[in-house]
Amino acid sequence: MLDSLEKPSLDRPETIQDIAIKLVEEQLRIFQLENGPKERTVFILGSKGVGKSGIINKFFDREENSRPTLALEYSFGRRSQLPQDLHKQILNVWELGSLENSNQLIEVPMRSHGLTNFSVIIMLDLSQTNRIWTDLSSALQGLRSAYNRLANGSEVIQHREQSEERVKKTHPDLGTMDLFWFPLVIIGGKYDIFQNFDPEIKKHVCRCLRSISHSLGAALVFYSNEIPKLSKTVRDTISHLGFGSPTNPFRSHSYDYNEPLMIWFGQDSWDKIGTTPGNFETIGINFETHIPQVQPTKSILPDDPTFDPGFKETAIDEMRAQKDEELLLIMKQGDIRGKFETIKT
Structure with missing residues (x-):
């Protein structure tokens, strides 16, 4: 409801209506903090070397240098909901190092904390356009397989209901969407490199990522640790998934392929994308006709990390x-x- 209210402009004094909107938003925030879940889980997976550890370290204000994640890494954070509240919210953050041979590992965060307050971030390397669909497919297939093994019938129904509420049940494209069960955010990393690519390549990549994000009912944002605005948006997004605030981490939306994409849940449409409704298979086939993808390869086991000074x-x-x-x-x-x-x- 609040999304439809007009926001105050920066170049005019606040009116009574503006003040009323702020008061309502603050009351809503306090209500959500008091009545929201006490523990949530965010699972981050995606392309290798794209910066997953980096965004986690920035979120937790760690100064340490990122080192390669070999399998799964776990972090957690706590914070008070309100100044006078002794009970703390807990955020569990899991990071998957590699998508290769990871089916059993993907189940671990789901088994450990359950699926009730579970969110996923898939981070893709925009600088390697020939791996975008390969990595995205691998991540989605692994998540689907794990979910199908772990979720019971009542959970599937509940998650479907929540997914429809997330994109709004009144969305005109709802009947053509294959909604993901829990909140899913797709992050396109290394945008500082991607922004200099050929416009045609950027157009195909953006259309593909917008299409699959819209089909799944996911949010989509581009990221670079070299661009402070994008870093803050991703940090706020993790905070939203983990603690419920800020309520609106995307202060604005961007749909132009010449700019970093920034599209919240349910804010896109097939008309805006300029394409007919598509599913996972058709979107992938169309993308690969323009940008051929490398096929997944068997991973080479890394050197023993016990001899790596980075893991000392x-x-x-x-x-x-x-x-x-x-x-x-x-x-x-x-x-x-x-x-x-x-x-x-």
């Missing part, structure tokens, strides 16, 4: 060294005992 943990490394020495001693003793028994026989 002094206490753990010392304990590991001690256990290695103990194991080596046991192996030597076993070898000597075996030789002695051989001689006896």
